[in-house]
Amino acid sequence: MEIRRDVFQAIADPTRREIIDLIAFDTKNLNAIADNFDMSRQAISQHIRILEECGLVVIKKDGRERFCQAKLEKLYEINEWTERYRVFWTGKMGALRKFLDQESDALNRTAKGSSRIKRKNK
């Protein structure tokens, strides 16, 4: 198992999603972020490092402070993946199934014998 540090992995953790929600449109420094959570500053710091490593956060140093700015372009990857299955929650799945069934029916008519449909009686 090699180390995975992709966006899907990054947003799997609810704390990291909360961090993103917090700073999405409002750059904050590390302690300001940590204040919102019931865990140590270091824990938050580590989460932010992960977000940084996969490109969802940019850290800008200013004196002794580290300002964390969201850079959520990569969430497009995830958005695009889920978007492919949009039909599942728009209530149009019925129509799609109907269409797919007609497709395979047509295929069966033209090429009987090589049924693509795995079906059993009982």
Added chain:
Amino acid sequence: MEIRRDVFQAIADPTRREIIDLIAFDTKNLNAIADNFDMSRQAISQHIRILEECGLVVIKKDGRERFCQAKLEKLYEINEWTERYRVFWTGKMGALRKFLDQESDALNRTAKGSSRIKRKNK
């Protein structure tokens, strides 16, 4: 750390995403799915159990076979979360920042002294 079995967690694993891609519009039985991967049948079986537990897959028994059907309604949760940050990849972030800056400028004019902007010189 309690056990998390939510959709974000479920799709964090690339194998599980591949499984979803495979059966999204095409119900398959367990072995047929496992054939597509370079790991044991049990490994795939366990991934599918996880997908089932969080409601992304429904298993229909038919004789000795288990047909796995995708039920991706819950991906809406993820789609909705990413959708909130769409502005980041549509190239409209500049306009948004401009707008937000004007907002805080206005705030500063009406209520000087209680600056919302944390700023330092140098």
Added chain:
DNA sequence: AGTTTGCGCAAGTAGATCCTTGCATATATA
């Protein structure tokens, strides 16, 4: 100069995750 504040580094830990192997069981097929 002394103290506080913001943060990093490092080590340690409990438990989760991903995968394996071995064996059992029901259902088909010859």
Added chain:
DNA sequence: TATATATGCAAGGATCTACTTGCGCAAACT
């Protein structure tokens, strides 16, 4: 009935993950 097929259950191992605590250090107040 004997064999092959589709699958489940259970235990074990190597990592990985999400924390913690303790210490150090530079920047910023007093």
